Amino acid sequence: MSIRHGLLALLAGGPRYGSRLRTEFEARTGGTWPLNIGQVYTTLGRLERDGMVVQAGADEAGRVLYALTDTGRAELRSWYARPVQRASPPRDELAIKLVLAAGADDIDVREVVEAQRRHVTQALHDHVRHRAEALSRAPEHPEEMARLLVLEQLVFHAEAEVRWLDHCEARLLRRPLARQHPADGREPP
Known part of the structure; x- marks a missing residue:
């Protein structure tokens, strides 16, 4: 799973700020894939650049909230519909x-x-x-x-x-x- 799609999936539940996304991602994956907060914000920046998320104001603490766009929702639906490819064996x-x-x-x-x-x-x-x-x-x-x-x-x-x-x-x-x-x-x- 890519961090990109994981963040899109979490944002489908409504606007969130970066550290909350990180916390929710780790909780939902059982702590098996810890994220660096830098990864989260770098990925959010790329998603924003690609038109999949937008900044949607700030919460009461002044943290920037990110929201899913229609393009982001379409990408998320497409990701859920695609099977995970395991054609080439990973380097183990x-x-x-x-x-x-x-x-x-x-x-x-x-x-x-x-x-x-x-x-x-x-x-x-x-x-x-x-x-x-x-x-x-x-x-x-x-x-x-x-x-x-x-x-x-x-x-x-x-x-x-x-x-x-x-x-x-x-x-x-x-x-x-x-x-x-x-x-x-x-x-x-």
Whole structure:
């Protein structure tokens, strides 16, 4: 998700000032995507330049309020209607690390897999705990639903990563051991 579309979505609820947009964005995304206030104001400036938002006066504290324009509403509707493209795989540091470790003579790739598994398992436990807390509050606090959805996505991603690590480990255990070559390049005896 782009910050641009996130801000447009929040402004669909009415005029807001920058720091309120930042606070609401972080609350709605369950705190998983913290924003720098500079990002918010830079993005608002670009949205204003592109005719998607306008300055709509100030609140009682003198903070500039931004409001969605018809162009902004049209862009927001278009964004909601478009599927998220996942055609080209993202550059994933873990995948790159495992590929490079698998080809390195002095690295035990299984140790790399196990270190990542311990890390993601701990993250999974944390996400599940936070999800349980959100579930207990969700019936009384409807705003918890957004946080709950984000936490569930984190749980599913962590579970998928653990499964992928298990797959990688199994594949690595099936591969033949690489022949070690001495530094002079000759085949070992």
